[in-house]
Amino acid sequence: MTINLISDTVTKPTDDMLETMMQATVGDDVFKEDPTVNALEHKVADMFQKERALFFPSGTMANQTAIKLHTQPGEQLICDKYAHVFNYEGGGVSFNSGVSCRLVDGDRGMMTALQVEEAINPPDFYHSPLTSLVCIENTTNKGGGACWNLEELKRIKKVCSKNKLAYHLDGARLWNALVAKGEEPRQYGELFDTISVCLSKGLGCPVGSVLVGSNELMEKALRVRKIFGGGMRQAGYLAAAGIYALDNHINRLAEDHSKAKEIGKTLQNLTFVKQVEPIETNIVIFQVNENLISEQSLVQKLKQHDVHFISMGQGKLRMVTHLDYTQDMHEKLLDTLNKL
Ligand SMILES: *Cc1c(COP(=O)(O)O)cnc(C)c1O
8 A cells, every 4th residue: 555645736536536527528728618617717716706717737837827917027026935936936936027036034934914014125216126916825835734814814915905016825725724724715815816726736636726816817817828838728628627626625625634633643752753843734744853863764764664755855854645645544654653
């Protein structure tokens, strides 16, 4: 039994999801004639109470498109130092949009409204880049799946409005935050100009992300998506997986969260584990006591038991629970850890 906790992106479509994909009615989405893509876009826009949504092959492309929409070359965006848009999108912020990132030293990937306000360059001081966008990530990836306090996000929204900054949410794992905190998508739709969400993580789709926003912004996004690589044709087969996942795979994220918490408890009791970061959703980040075992040797040791996870560097190890991580695997993992 292979136990793969490298990421929640390792899932394969369930039989029911595959069946739904096979039955999809499709057309050419580049002509906006794929009814299933159109249905997915309507569904997600409705969930967030936004005017329009656009289907993307990846979260990276959706975020990069949003950044392009909200900025001009030479300008600056504000994000936490852990942000995916800064760390894991290949330098796309500068490559695609000619924009720099002002990094904020937040807590587990989360900034305060005060920190954001302090990071804004004075607009009349022409020597500094003009600040034009604030990017938030919920849940935080490098921050260990932490969920934002909605009140803080509202305070940051006020800072954005006061300073005429656009407000983008990288919601690759927003579904996890919604389930963990009992929140509704429209509460986020009200706050942000654009939101990207992934279908290919906790929701278990093979491919896909969606960007939501106003009609005006999404009209521009269609053009940017074209420039960044173009559209997909009979993408309804993929969109069908998305519709299926939104209907069937959101509430079950709670199971991933409780398994992650149990893994955390087990790790905490192991002598060689120095620290387990607080677990709010499906990501477990922990550190080992380097005098007892190195990160790499723990990864190797568990690999011998067919348990796979990754080192994130700087002494941190990460395990992510997901749809394909079953109860049997969970019991075997806890047992294996306890016997190490
Ligand atoms: C995974 C992820 C993305 C986008 O990832 P893709 O692999 O391009 O779909 C964006 N932001 C965060 C926080 C992520 O975890």
